[in-house]
Amino acid sequence: MFNQEPDPDNDYTMIVRQTPEGELTTTSLVIAEGTKIQHASVLRVVRDNEEDFEEFGRVRFEIRPFETAGGTQNRTIAVLNREHAMLLMTYMRNTAVIRQFKKQLVKAFTDMERRLAARPAFDPSQITRLEMAQMLLNAETERLALEAENKKMQPKADAYDSFIDASGSYSMGVVAKMLGVGQNWLFRELRNRGVLIPRGAMRNTPYQRHMGYFEVKAHRYEQPNGEEKVSYTTYVLPKGIDFIRRTLGFTRIDPMLPIPMN
Known part of the structure; x- marks a missing residue:
């Protein structure tokens, strides 16, 4: 091979x-x-x-x-x-x-x-309103699907409640596309700037001082040996998009472009 x-x-x-x-x-x-x-x-x-x-x-x-x-x-x-x-x-x-x-x-x-x-960089300024509408629709569909899945795997311990509170957030992948960068690059730069935790069980989740811009969801899963573990996924709240843009020094981006109704 x-x-x-x-x-x-x-x-x-x-x-x-x-x-x-x-x-x-x-x-x-x-x-x-x-x-x-x-x-x-x-x-x-x-x-x-x-x-x-x-x-x-x-x-x-x-x-x-x-x-x-x-x-x-x-x-x-x-x-x-x-x-x-x-x-x-x-x-x-x-x-x-x-x-x-x-x-x-x-x-x-x-x-x-x-x-x-x-690969050619993603240029948000070149997105048509129809494309932006489709992007937001896809993001919302993904968010709703994740919420449905999270309800099935809701942690039993009250300690996890703050990580699964629904709040209309966006995946890091979607935010990376809005900024025209790769998701891995986005995670790395946010770790380097002290926004996300760099290692351990809570890797790639925000430090407490930045929690107001993110939502972290806990997922329980069972390993093949029967051991139950918990993983964490970071999502970005709407106000967190601009926080990330400013933190990384990007020019202005408006992911919520108005879409004409007629």
Whole structure:
């Protein structure tokens, strides 16, 4: 599946993919195939060191079907961001195959980041009113869907109440599009400017002094081993859009352009 000697024009999308939220990820299965190690062994390394991995963000486990001679079966894979992937590779014994794949993995993330950076910047001033209306409609649809999902997973502890209070917020991805930047870039710059927490269980959530501009929602989820955990997602309140614009030094943007009724 992987070239032993990757060339500069290699398509690394087989190794690294971009999620709908804009994050670059790979999987435990990709790493297992690239290092020629059994996937069960790679997945065990992630599970046995999960606390280490989650210092760099929550590790998502997904169940995906695959075909065998006996029919369709399911397997659990770990979805890993760049930091997860690099940490996993440090836990592996250096063989010639593993060293070669380490280089491919670094090049894959770097190549994908370069491609994304080369894409034309999103210019809010060029959006038509119809396009803006559609953007806001999509954002509202997403918000309502998330609210419905949050009601199903509402935390039992009162301590989580402040994180799930409905308030008409926007996802960070939508705000990034309004500003013409990538979501990962937006998270990084807000961490660098002391707006968002940089590490730990509350990574990418705002410090208390900035909570008035954001809404943080808690989501309970159950891991394959039955352990229940909580993750947190940051959303931006309407007044937070202008706060982010000013904090990052962008020119004025009005995401609520008036739409004529006739």
